[in-house]
Amino acid sequence: MNSNVASVKLVLLGEAAVGKSSIVVRFVSNDFSENKEPTIGAAFLTQRVNIDDHTIKFEIWDTAGQERFASLAPMYYRNAQAALIVYDVTKPQSFIKARHWVKELHEQASGDIVIALAGNKVDLIEENGENERKVATEEGQKLADEENLLFFETSAKTGYNVNEIFLAVGDKIPLKRPNDNANENGSGNNQNSSRVQLTDANANAANAGNCSC
Amino acid sequence: MLNAERRPSVAERRSSFLSGSLQNSMNIPVVPHLAGIEDPLPETTPDKVDVLIAGTGMVESVLAAALAWQGSSVLHIDKNDYYGDTSATLTIDQISNWVNEVNSGTSSLSVCYTNAKLYISKSLRHSNTYVSRDFGIDLSPKILFAKSDLLSILVKSRVHQYLEFQSLSNFHTYENDSFEKLTNTKQEIFTDQNLSLMSKRNLMRFIKFVLVWDEQPEIWQQYAEKPISDFLVEKFKLENNQLYELIFSIGLCYNLDVKTPNALQRIRRYLTSFDVYGPFPVLYSKFGGPGELSQGFCRSAAVAGSTYKLNSQLLSFNPTTKEAVFKDGSKIKVEERVIVSPTQAPLDSKNIPKQEYEVHRLTCIVEKSCSEWFGEGESAAVVVFPPNSLKSNNRTVVQAFIVGSGTESCAKGTCIWYLSTVETGPRAELDLDAALEALERSIIRESSTDLENENDLIQLGPNGQTIINSVKLGQSFKEYIPREKVQFLLKLYYTQFTSTPPFDVVTPSVFEFSKEWPKDSSLLVPGASDNNIVYTSMPCAEISYDDVITAAKVLYEKIVGSDDDFFDVDFEDEDIPTYQNNGDVQYQNTFEEDDEEDEARDMDIVENEEPMGEMEI
Numbered sequence: 001m002n003s004n005v006a007s008v009k010l011v012l013l014g015e016a017a018v019g020k021s022s023i024v025v026r027f028v029s030n031d032f033s034e035n036k037e038p039t040i041g042a043a044f045l046t047q048r049v050n051i052d053d054h055t056i057k058f059e060i061w062d063t064a065g066q067e068r069f070a071s072l073a074p075m076y077y078r079n080a081q082a083a084l085i086v087y088d089v090t091k092p093q094s095f096i097k098a099r100h101w102v103k104e105l106h107e108q109a110s111g112d113i114v115i116a117l118a119g120n121k122v123d124l125i126e127e128n129g130e131n132e133r134k135v136a137t138e139e140g141q142k143l144a145d146e147e148n149l150l151f152f153e154t155s156a157k158t159g160y161n162v163n164e165i166f167l168a169v170g171d172k173i174p175l176k177r178p179n180d181n182a183n184e185n186g187s188g189n190n191q192n193s194s195r196v197q198l199t200d201a202n203a204n205a206a207n208a209g210n211c212s213c
Numbered sequence: 214m215l216n217a218e219r220r221p222s223v224a225e226r227r228s229s230f231l232s233g234s235l236q237n238s239m240n241i242p243v244v245p246h247l248a249g250i251e252d253p254l255p256e257t258t259p260d261k262v263d264v265l266i267a268g269t270g271m272v273e274s275v276l277a278a279a280l281a282w283q284g285s286s287v288l289h290i291d292k293n294d295y296y297g298d299t300s301a302t303l304t305i306d307q308i309s310n311w312v313n314e315v316n317s318g319t320s321s322l323s324v325c326y327t328n329a330k331l332y333i334s335k336s337l338r339h340s341n342t343y344v345s346r347d348f349g350i351d352l353s354p355k356i357l358f359a360k361s362d363l364l365s366i367l368v369k370s371r372v373h374q375y376l377e378f379q380s381l382s383n384f385h386t387y388e389n390d391s392f393e394k395l396t397n398t399k400q401e402i403f404t405d406q407n408l409s410l411m412s413k414r415n416l417m418r419f420i421k422f423v424l425v426w427d428e429q430p431e432i433w434q435q436y437a438e439k440p441i442s443d444f445l446v447e448k449f450k451l452e453n454n455q456l457y458e459l460i461f462s463i464g465l466c467y468n469l470d471v472k473t474p475n476a477l478q479r480i481r482r483y484l485t486s487f488d489v490y491g492p493f494p495v496l497y498s499k500f501g502g503p504g505e506l507s508q509g510f511c512r513s514a515a516v517a518g519s520t521y522k523l524n525s526q527l528l529s530f531n532p533t534t535k536e537a538v539f540k541d542g543s544k545i546k547v548e549e550r551v552i553v554s555p556t557q558a559p560l561d562s563k564n565i566p567k568q569e570y571e572v573h574r575l576t577c578i579v580e581k582s583c584s585e586w587f588g589e590g591e592s593a594a595v596v597v598f599p600p601n602s603l604k605s606n607n608r609t610v611v612q613a614f615i616v617g618s619g620t621e622s623c624a625k626g627t628c629i630w631y632l633s634t635v636e637t638g639p640r641a642e643l644d645l646d647a648a649l650e651a652l653e654r655s656i657i658r659e660s661s662t663d664l665e666n667e668n669d670l671i672q673l674g675p676n677g678q679t680i681i682n683s684v685k686l687g688q689s690f691k692e693y694i695p696r697e698k699v700q701f702l703l704k705l706y707y708t709q710f711t712s713t714p715p716f717d718v719v720t721p722s723v724f725e726f727s728k729e730w731p732k733d734s735s736l737l738v739p740g741a742s743d744n745n746i747v748y749t750s751m752p753c754a755e756i757s758y759d760d761v762i763t764a765a766k767v768l769y770e771k772i773v774g775s776d777d778d779f780f781d782v783d784f785e786d787e788d789i790p791t792y793q794n795n796g797d798v799q800y801q802n803t804f805e806e807d808d809e810e811d812e813a814r815d816m817d818i819v820e821n822e823e824p825m826g827e828m829e830i
Contacts, residue, residue, distance in 0.1 A: 044374070064515035069258075069522040073296050073508040075375060078500060194590055194619065196380050196490050198364065198373040 004054040008173055009079055011061045013101040014086035015094040016068065019120045022156035023086060024060050027166055049170050056170045058082075077108040082116070082169045087135065089119045089153065095135045102147050114172045116150040116165050117143065123155040258520055261546035262288045264772060265537050267527045268554025270298035271503045271758070272749050274510035275765040276552065278370060281517035282782045283773060288545060289511065289519050291557070292526035296511055298554050299325070299709075299752050301352050302504025302622070305337065305345040308705065311352075315707065321558040325568060325751055329707040337578070337702040347624040349501035350576060353709070353752040354614050354631040356381060356595065357496045358482055359489035362762040364496075370780050372509040377500075379620065382493035383587060383594040384462045387602050387651060388454065412452060419449040419459075424484060426477045433473050441476035442469045461599045465756055467610045467635050467715055468600055475716055482757075495757075497593055499620050503758070527551075527559050532737065532745035550772050551746045558748070563741035565748055568710035572754040573641035575632040575649060580700035583617055583628040585659040592619025595756075598648045605647035609636040612756055613652060627702060635715040635754045642706065653699045713753035713760065747771070 014020040028047040045060045061080070066072050085101045087094040098117065105115060119140045125133045137153060144151035150168050154161040263285040266273050274296075277289045291298055295307060303311060308331065314322050315329040337343055357364060357378070367373040408416070426433060436444040441460055445451045451459070460466045464479040486494040498505045515521055526540040530551050537545050555565050586594040598611040614631040616622050623629050630652060632645050737744040749768070753760050770776040 062516075064512060066512065066515045066521045068520075069525070071521040071523040073512065075500075075505060075508040075512065194379050194592070196378045196496055198368050198378060198490070200490055 005048070005057050006054065006173070006175065007057045007059055008081045008170070009059050009061065010082040010084060010169065011076060011080045012063060012084050012086070013067070013105070014084075015088070015091075015097040018086045018088040018091070018094045019156045020084070020086040021062060023084070023118060023120060023154060023162055023165075024062070026156045026159055026162045028060070047166075049166060051167065051170045054175065056173065058166065058170075074108065077105070080109050080113055081173055082114045083109065084116050084118060084165070084169070085149075086118045086120050087140075088121050089135045089140075090121055090124050090132050092134045095119075095139065099143065102143070102149070106147075112174065114150070114169055115147070116152070116169050118161075118165055119151075119153040120156060122153045122160060123157045258288060258522065258543060258545060259286065261548060262286045262520075263547075263549045264288075264552065265290070265527075265530075265545065265547045265550075266552045267291070267557040268298040268749065269296045269507055269511055269523075270300040270554055270749070270752070271507050271510075271761045272764045272768070273298070273552065273554055274300075274507040274514070275366070275761060276749075276768050277519055278372070278510040278514040278517065279765060279769050279779050280772065281514040281519040282370070282780060283769075283778055285549070285773070287514060287519040288522070289514060290522045290525040290527065290539070292524070292540075294524050296508045296523070297352070297504040298507075299352060299556055300503030300507050302349040302501025303352065304350075305333065305348050305703065307345075308350055308703075309333070312705070312707075321560075321562065321565075322556050324558070324565060325556050325710055327708050327710070330705070332701070332704040334700070334702050336580075336700070343624050343627075343702070348578060348627075348629075348703075349504065349622040350578075350629065350703075350705070351502045351504060351622075351631065353503060354616070354756075355497075355502045355758045356614065356756055357498070357758055359486040359494060359496060361482070361486070361757070361759065363758045366762055366780055367506075367509075370510070370513055370782065372506070372513050375509040375512060376498050376505055378496040378498055379593070380491060380493040380591055381495045381497055381588075381593045381595065382591060384494075385586065385594060385596045386458055386462045387596060387598045387648075388457065412455065415450050416455055419445070419451060420484065422449075423477055423481050426481060433477065436473040439473055440470045441466070441473045444473045457599050461597045461610055462595075465595075465597070465612065467754075468608065471716065482759075493588070493591075495595075497616070497620065499622070501622050503752075506758075527553065527557065529559050529561070529742035530744065530746055552749060552768060552772075553743070553746050554749050555751055558746075559742040561740065561742040562746075563738045564743050564746065566712050566750070568712050568751055570711050570714050570754070571635070571637050571641070572709045572711060573634050573636065573645060574705075574707055574709060575630075575642075575645040576703075576705045577630045577632075577649065577701055578623060578703040579628050579630060579656075580626065580702055581628055581656055581660060582626055583615055583630075583656055583660075585656065586615055587617060587619075592617035596652065598644075598651065603644060603647035603651060605640070605643040607634075607636065607644040607647065608640070609634055609644070611644050611648040613648060614756065633754065633756070641708075645706070657697060657699060709751065711751040711753050713750050715754050 012020045012024065024045055028045050044062070047058045047060065049056050049058065061076060063072060063076070066076070083101075083105055085098050085105075087098040102115065102117075105113060117140060119135060119137070140153065141151055143149070150165065150172065152161040152165040152168070154165060156162060264280055264287050266277050266287060266289045269289065269291040273289070277287050281287050293301070295301055295303070297303075301307075311322075312329040312331040314320050315326045317323070367376075422429065422432065432448065433444060436448075441464075442456055445456050445459065456469075459480055460469065460471065460476060463483045464471075464476050465483075466476055466479060483494050490496070511519075511521060528538045528540055530537045530547070535546050535548065537547050537551060539545075553559075555568065558565050583594075584592075586596070588594070594615045596613040596615060598607065598613070600608055600610060603611065611632055611634045613633075616629045616631070618625045618627060630649070632648050632652075634641050634644050634648075636644050747768070750760075750764060766776045766779055769779055
């Protein structure tokens with residue numbers, strides 16, 4: 001299992017209250033994947049997904065509110081292999097903001113980032129009728145076509161298309177074998193051979209005092 | 214202060230959320246307190262906070278994260294549109310703007326920096342090859358010792374998960390016009406052909422002592438106020454070149470006069486860091502040093518609920534009403550304390566501590582990979598120029614931190630050279646220039662392919678591998694006339710001021726203040742916009758991060774009452790068994806790096822079998 005696990009950093013973007021966090025909570029708590037329990041640390045949410053013969057471990061970064069005052073750090077975009085831009089189909093303003101995030105990603109993120117666009121809260125339309133809809137499906141699709149984005153209308157509430165959008169992202173991520181990474185430049189990967197894992201010290205720590213004497 | 218006064222920790226605050234979330238949903242597991250996940254965050258800044266911090270440098274960012282996880286509400290602002298402040302990692306465009314601001318003389322930046330001179334080559338300015346964002350230039354570059362307080366905090370706080378670290382094993386000492394690679398392991402000491410048997414013995418005896426030096430005061434006590442060089446010569450009979458390596462490369466001291474205990478501490482720092490993660494003493498973070506780490510700690514603080522606002526400048530603080538006013542007209546009430554970096558001081562400040570010590574820096578981007586200086590698979594090196602090793606007859610060490618494109622701080626085929634010295638006045642720039650020239654000559658010589666007498670310089674080892682003979686390399690330096698020149702894409706000189714003297718890591722007196730807001734108004738400076746603000750110190754000259762945690766802890770203790778729970782965070786993936794998967798993942802990564810461990814073990818075996826290790830005088 002550990003030979004075929006690829007870590008994928010996915011960043012969430014979208015206006016406040018469009019449900020970007022709910023989509024992730026829905027995704028990491030669903031039981032469609034083999035590994036049911038999401039792993040949660042203070043750093044990011046993670047979820048494993050099996051696609052064909054390999055496993056993708058999504059490391060999902062939330063903005064932690066730093067986008068509110070245009071204060072997202074470059075670190076947020078750094079080495080992101082995927083991004084999920086969320087808007088609310090009942091709020092036109094959130095769709096304008098989604099366009100802004102697409103532009104921001106083209107400027108800040110690496111060129112080969114896989115971007116998915118989610119028109120969320122379609123459950124509101126099912127409940128309250130088409131009048132509730134303020135962003136047409138075609139509009140979302142058009143933006144996606146222009147910018148080469150994956151596009152789904154979703155509902156974090158019912159789970160509609162939530163798994164699908166993450167699976168589609170996973171499908172589109174170019175697979176890298178560990179050996180290919182040696183000369184990899186830029187579109188980074190956690191399996192980088194020169195990377196030092198700081199949690200590895202325990203193995204050596206006991207010896208550390210003696211090693212040089 | 215008393216525990217009763219303390220605010221509840223994050224864990225305490227969170228318990229209600231935990232039980233609530235369990236009741237409300239059947240299949241949604243416990244989600245940690247992640248800002249933005251519980252509730253949409255308001256689009257406005259809060260009306261009041263416990264602590265306001267201005268400036269997102271290393272110390273301020275660590276402090277913000279520590280306070281946030283402790284349970285304090287924090288508003289963390291920066292007047293710049295980027296993170297990092299005095300620790301920032303900047304693009305070429307940002308560096309240009311920064312230099313203009315320093316030289317404008319109108320900003321508080323001019324109190325902290327002076328004499329900024331920037332040269333950008335035409336090929337960088339109008340190039341299709343490079344873009345501004347290819348480069349990340351650190352304003353105060355740092356290396357991270359593998360055994361240090363910052364490293365423990367990085368792991369404990371999980372901030373290391375946001376970052377990538379690489380190893381640095383090559384420390385070069387510049388002597389007799391050439392680079393000597395440091396003999397830093399026991400194994401290398403034993404195999405070094407240039408060391409006599411007696412030297413080896415003396416050196417080993419010293420290394421054994423220094424690892425436990427503080428437990429043996431009887432050996433060094435009489436040298437407590439004397440220079441380390443006297444101690445090493447008189448007590449351990451070490452020779453000059455060994456002194457230089459120990460004091461300047463391993464100890465990273467600035468001159469031979471450094472006091473014995475100070476230097477012993479620093480020499481041990483290097484030796485105990487060796488082999489913690491592998492056969493190297495220090496690490497550095499990819500994409501930039503303190504600038505990256507600051508962003509990591511700010512993100513951590515944000516996850517714990519702090520509010521972040523770049524492009525926001527503090528105009529004034531009124532200690533009576535506790536009201537802070539910002540440039541955009543907004544206001545906030547600050548319950549506990551306002552912490553401000555000197556670079557972010559409001560106009561009409563009258564309380565900024567005196568920044569009386571100088572650090573002179575010269576940063577260059579060269580169009581060469583400089584991989585000749587790096588260890589195998591590595592992308593950085595440290596070069597130390599001891600006193601009197603340069604044409605300028607330098608009295609003080611010049612330290613150079615070399616960062617290659619493998620760190621992704623610069624474009625492929627380029628390299629960043631960070632030179633610095635604590636020499637003062639005009640001599641400093643002469644020393645920096647002399648060191649730059651030495652680096653330039655050396656890299657041309659080492660990377661040159663058109664050598665006339667190549668056979669003299671490169672010797673083949675018994676297994677056919679090339680061994681560069683450093684002695685001969687040194688000789689040929691003097692005769693060598695470079696045919697090419699190093700192309701400089703950028704050169705940046707500046708002087709940075711700090712309140713921390715060379716060798717100290719913090720000046721606690723800077724942070725002296727009472728926990729209570731003063732009731733005595735005579736303590737306030739009339740007309741000042743910054744009464745009762747606590748200023749952090751500017752980064753010190755130290756090339757390691759050793760000052761950061763100490764400074765952040767001092768401030769934390771002053772605000773919270775004690776530093777007992779500094780980053781004492783229970784992350785839920787430790788508390789709840791179902792989340793142990795996270796640990797598994799870490800171990801998987803561990804096994805991927807088995808090679809390094811094996812090497813380390815091999816080395817131990819070699820050392821144990823070496824009979825001379827048992828010899829005593």
